[in-house]
Each structure stands twice: as structure tokens, then as C-alpha cells.
């Protein structure tokens with residue numbers, strides 16, 4: 001996945017598979033951090049993830065309407081869920097990231113979920 005195909009902010013991103021999902025490590029040249037924090041590369045990577053999920057048939061970023069990304073000191077994390085049948089899906093869970101019906105919910109919750117961690121490393125150029 002090209003987090004920043006223009007190379008303006010990040011370069012050399014690598015993807016590692018972990019038990020819960022994937023870790024994407026992107027190197028950001030220190031000189032590119034205009035505000036000296038990760039806000040700009042995070043916003044760019046989050047926009048890429050949202051558009052990739054929007055193009056996908058059945059992969060959703062959980063809580064995409066409310067709070068899709070969990071900020072971390074090293075970047076952010078997101079939870080992906082697979083929707084099996086949009087007519088049976090618990091849309092509240094997919095859109096808000098939580099379901100108020102709990103165990104009593106008769107709508108489909110994702111059978112498979114994965115975590116994507118996007119970690120930024122600052123490098124000298």
C-alpha cells in the first residue's frame with residue numbers, strides 16, 4: 001500500500017504481518033515534518049486508508065463515521081472488519097465502532113477483524 005505515493009512526507013514504507021493484523025512502518029524525513037509532529041503524515045495516511053476502504057467491497061474501518069483512528073505517540077491504529085452481508089450487518093457497529101445491543105444483537109457483527117498500526121519513524125533525510 002502506498003501511504004504517500006508522492007513521497008512528499010514519507011518514504012520507505014514497509015508492511016509487517018502480526019497476529020492481530022498488520023504494522024505499516026513509514027519513514028518520514030525529519031525535514032518534512034513542518035509542524036515537528038506527525039499530524040500531516042497521519043492525516044495523509046488516514047485519508048489513504050479511508051479511500052482504500054471506500055473502494056473495497058466488504059472491508060470497513062470500524063467506527064468510520066465516528067472515530068475511525070486511535071491516535072498513538074508513534075502514529076495511529078485502526079480496526080478493520082469484514083462485512084458479510086450488508087442487509088444483515090449491524091450498521092451501528094460498523095459506523096460507530098460499537099453496538100449497544102451487545103449479546104442480544106441479532107444483526108451480523110464482523111466474523112473477522114484485524115488491526116492496522118501505522119507507525120512513523122523520523123529519519124535524517
Ligand SMILES: [Zn+2]
Pocket residue numbers: 090093099100101102105106107108109
Ligand atoms: Zn450489533
